[in-house]
Amino acid sequence: MTDTPSNPDRRPHMVMVVGNQVVGDSRVEKSAVTAEQAGYRVTVLGTARRTVFPIGEYHGIPIYRTPAVFRRQSALNQWKSLRPSVSPTWGRLADADGTPTFGPGEPLPAPGAGAGRSWRDRLAENVELARDRVVAKTPGGWRTVWPHIADYEELFLPPLLHLAPDVIHTHDRHPLAAVHSYVQLMRSRGRTIPWLYDAHEWVPGQEIVGGDQARIGWVAAEAELIRHADAVISVTDELAGRMKSRHRLPERPTVVHNAPLAAKTPLEPEQRLPLRQECGLDEDTPLLVYIGRLADVRGIFTVIDALAQLPGVHAAFVGNQDDAYRQRMRDHAAQIGVDDRLHIADYVPSSSVTWYIQGATCGVSPLMPTPAHELAIPTKLREYLQSGLPLVVSDLTEQAAFTRDGGLGTVFAPGQADSLAGAVQELLDRLPDFRAAVRDPEVQAQHTWEGSEQVLTELWHRLCPVPDAAAGPAGVEPAASETTGPVLAVVAEAPEDQPLVHAWRDQAGPVEPVPGVPVDGGGRGPALKDALDRWIRVDRAADGVLYTGAVNASGSLDGGFSSEVRSLLERGKPVAVWTAEAPLADPRLLAEAYEGHPFSMLPREAAERYRRQVRRSAQPLLDLQAGGNLQLLTSRQADARLLGALWCPVPVPTPTTDRYGSSGWAPEGAQDRPVQVLVVPTLRTPQEEQALDRMAERAEAEGLEILRPRHRKFRPAMAATADLVIDALHLGESSDAAAWAWRSGRIVVGQSTSAPAAPEEAAAPAAPVVQAGDHDLTDRVLELAESLRAGEAGELLRASHDYGTLVHDGRLSVRVIRSALGL
Template sequence: MNTAVSRAEQPHMAMLVANPVVGDSRVEKSALSAVRAGYRVTIVGVGNASTSRVDHYEHIPIYRIPLDFTRHKAWTVENRRRNSSTAPEASGTSPLNRASRALHRLNRSWAERFRTVRESFRAGRPGGWRAVWPQTLDYEEAFLEVLHRLQPDIIHAHDRHPMAGAAAYSALQRAAGTPVPWVYDAHEWVPGTIIGGPPQAKTAWVALEAELIRTADAVITVTDHVAGELHARHRLDVRPTTVINAPRGARQPLPPDQRRPLREECGVGPETPLLVYVGMLAEHRGVFTIVDALGEMPGVHVAFVGSQNATVRQQLHDRAEEAGVRDRLHLLDYVPSHSVTWYIESATCGVSALMPYPAHELAMPTKLREYAQAGLPVIASDLDTQSAFVTEHGMGTLFEAGNASSLAAAFHRLLDDQESYRRAVRDPDFLASQTWEGNETALAATWHSLCPVQLPPDGPRSVAPADATTSQTEAERHPTLVVVGASGTDPWTEAWSRHAGEARGHAGSGTEADGDAPLMSAALDSWLEIDQLADAVLYHGLSCAHGDVDGGPLSEMLSLQRRQKQVGVLTEAPLVDAELLRDRPGHALSDWDPEVFGRYRRQALKQARPFLTMLEHGIPLFTSSQRTAHMLHGVEWIPTPLLAPSPPHLPPAGEARHDPQAPVSILIVPTIRSQAENRQLDRLVEGATRHGFTVRRPRFSRYDSAQARHADIVVDALTLGEWSQSAAHAWSASRLVVGHLDESLGTSVNTPLATAPAPPLLESSVPEIADTVLALAHSMDDERTVAARWQGRDFAESIYGGKMAVASLRGVWDV
């Protein structure tokens, strides 16, 4: 019996963290371990201006909450208002005014002390931290809302920020009779952590952790020291499990088109000393100390592989410029956690320059183990935990935290005995004890004890990179298209498959306002499939692959563009302002009643607005309207391919059309028409009926352009100056089409059209339309009429067979 577990049957783990995930190696490694342990994983982070709302790490979907901190901002504004209202009004230098200001400062000092004591008391009450620092409530509500949409079976909360959301969701599910366990992963010692903002920020976060940690079903942390502190402070029933944040033992190189080894990217030769720092760029991490030390290390370069914090990066640039060492400073972006050791192994040594804060004394930075796995000796500041680790294993030198001269001296000492440090750090037994794989068993055991998994008979499955099986050359030779909004058999997927490469349809979904949204985890899985599969994504109108999961159609398209995907939108919306069209001589809108025209224009502008916004953001629009493409830059005319062309309904030469008793059928296409045109069509209906012909004049709401295949004569628009998709269907079925083509369009809209047969549009003016159609109806078997029908068939095959449409798409996208 096959006991393999399908993805749908796997327990779903939500892994929560309050950062964009990129560069957070513990989150990335934990997620991969959870997949290996048999879980279906979704990573939930918090977005910023430089990240997409939806992303993935390897093959694991990431959703970033668009957190706007509404409650915290309102609280801040109110606090500023309150503080400004209590400021002293006295000014000037008189003794009385000086005394007034001094008294105010004294009162404010006592008020601050009283407020600190009061808010510590408030924060310590159940849920009091929400009122003391409303940012905690913003995080709680944001994570709770996402958990309701994901409906996980187990939650892994990284650090303090997601705790409240995880605890609230778990409590709600337990009350409903469907328990969802949650794990708290304490990355640091919160009471000793530097937390930005006023004192109440730290007061609230410490109180939040103290209240909620005992509701967690399991607690894990990064060092034995922190585990002991947590156990003692919070009187936990079970000592937290230590899962050290070590790198994976295996090096995984990145493709050359993504990243090159560190020295190559820095442009530094093998003989030049090169320090490397990996991690967050922040003052309290000692990054400024490292730059200051460069002045005392002639010829030495330093590479910061860190977060994209624009402010700190500029400060590092400025500081290096002032010190005259700017040419020896290199700022580089993170690489995926599985490739860090491969990336940095060409450096001379690694550096950890943590500043002396209580939490840092307990911290065991991930970077130290990453340096070790890369074979690099280290220079570390003399804080308790990291200095003990470095000294115990003889892997480097120490310096006084915050002292640039001490750091430079430590580097020179390391160079003097570099080989002995390298031998120590490359000891096989030491390296084996400092790998993530060595801790994975404890992590998986914690999860399995809370949420058991049915593993396949061959054990945990391996995890391969998302693009491991697809070569770049294959993707270029056979570009894959995903069509969003495709229903049933889609002409675009069929045409692309026939003329370009693989194509798939995606039904798309509306936003939650349109009804029940799909489960977020399913939408993210679908997005991930599109992201991995597609070279290009074509959208039908305002269809959206994943509702509001990626912020709506435009946000979703921009997200895909940032991931180097080609995107485009098919639309028949009236994009050209009706005022511009109305001014054209003889246009259908030219004789409309002003009030009717005004209503039409307002409605058309409303329909056009979202598409014109896409155009402003660089999203190409594709339309079957030659007029629209002719008048708007960035809008491309593309002939919408027809599905399987109908067999020709043509008689052999000299034979009857078909059953002579069957009446000729006439279809008047519903489209925008002038008042004069409609009056002449009324006359046509009356005359055709009198002669025994059948006439259909359907409404917009009951019409599909494919209906034109079933009429003998199709009357297209006369005053729009172009043919419609109805004409294309009619020609493909060898029917006659009467209309008018504006010479100003000609063949300038689309270059491939210049080599195609001339459109077999039977020209007619508005005054002559009734006579023209009736004459055709009486001469269906004439040689000229049969020839026109053959021409229509040839034209449809040339233009609407799909080859031209695909070539046009590929030309715009360059795929």
């Protein structure tokens, strides 16, 4: 029994570990939902691949896919490549009469296996395999025989340490070593963590990638580690009996059939249509369906070959996204002239499988013979039954008996296309009878997940009891809020300090502030558990997500900034990136477009160096922009030159103090203090810098206070307290600092610009900039300072104040964001 869980919500934390991407693994997905309903807080831990994002969720349950780095296996492969080439063989040490022996349940050698190899090579290999068997049976020896197991151990152990589970559900063989090591480590620290092993298949009979060494290592690892589990689960009665006998277990493994849920869960039309509709077929066209991994050993090509003998019959394969394998299937179908009747589709969520395929004619399980397959009753058989589909299965022990005994379909010789074609034709001829058999209410009731849930729940509660107050359905729900309207998640370094957060909260709806981590590595990422909780809340609670620059909500856990944004987009979440003043437009384009631009005056070498620096810092944002992601820019120039970009004004909070009264707009106490002039640190030409030096020298002599902060120490909000703000004179646009100046009724000196191009809801007038150039900057600053002292600048001050209120009080920014995100 486990220690009392320490998490605040009192629910014990269950981590389910599996050596795949989780997507499409219906047993893992259904088990996770059942565990949540049984009162556990569940996290699913899988492995990452290029086809999925590291962080995901299933019905509100967080999924973390740890990056799969198999260093030991790679080293072993490199070492093998340096050895003399030896063809694989199924042979074993010969009997006394010279006849090769084969291990129990192993496939016979392929014809010609070992041909052309000397007896010395064969003897050396057999001796090596015999040695591996001996080493593998020693404690931990399987790590030496097959280092790939240790790779998985290294893969899963760190996330387990971060997640700190109270109980562990281990799916299949891959996480065994890591879970056992974690439990032993916790025991040495005084904590007892119960765990169970859910054996999905018969490991001694599995076709394991890696050949003899892999099989020897995995079989030995399971045999050693299974005895340390607090409970064992199997998928069939036959497998439970074999496991108890082989491993001398103290009790028979609990049988949990991997049946589908009785309820059919439709998907929205924009997500997926029913299979028959996706294939574009009418109701009378025979359609075979296969669900599962696309692999030769699953008999995929037997089905394709059979189509040549079944005119008018179509076949649909719902499987993993293996582009190379899918192309092999299409090429083979084209060679035999059936490519127009072959359909390949991606997985759908496990809860929607029966809804998705119910329009097919029958379900096919064409497994090829292996010891594991002989003992298997694949999940797909019960999914077919719950969909009301008769079965066509290859003649392997368990699935053939399952089909024949219930009169649920037809059986064919494995690997033989003509036999499969005959079985399909027989089924079509007697289709009403077979449909009646599979749709019988008693048959349907025998093969549902609901019957397995009670067995699982009782087992979990025995290992790790759940407090009464924690029982019942759980999951991440949107935070309650009295404010109505769309919920916007804002990802920023310090979200509560963002004026945009307060503007949205005041004018649009609730905000989900999400602390972000800069992509340049400045700052540590959140802990794994916190990152998952935060990510699921964004995914479940927010109607749209706004990133304020290149910041990650989950650090590097979801693959980085671009990966994190694409992950949300692929799940249908509207996302925009607020780039503020980030330089995105190519400096060469700006130099060509604006006469006298600072970029045009840089030496060629310096200009190229600056261009590379700009591109490197902007690359994450440019990558997203190239992929069609929406960019919200405060830069008018970049907006005009980047596709998929919109101008959006900087929201500035209401000034806390207004030094200019409503009567005459004169500065309070202006005669008692010097006029303050702020020089915004921005890109300037050499001539402009010289003009600023002359202005500063003259102005200080006239009693003005000149502030010239360095770029790293400057904040745009500093412009809200200066009397005059000297913005860029040659960039063709105003900076974010000018927005703060206008919002507080300050005067901005710079370069006049036209009104920004914007959608109708973001229309804005031209900004009130007092124009100045290099030649007259000093005179203009002194004139404005004198006007302020004399109280004669009221019109300029009022224009700045009105423009700042109209454009930069947040209302316009919120309208642009709502329109851009479709909220």
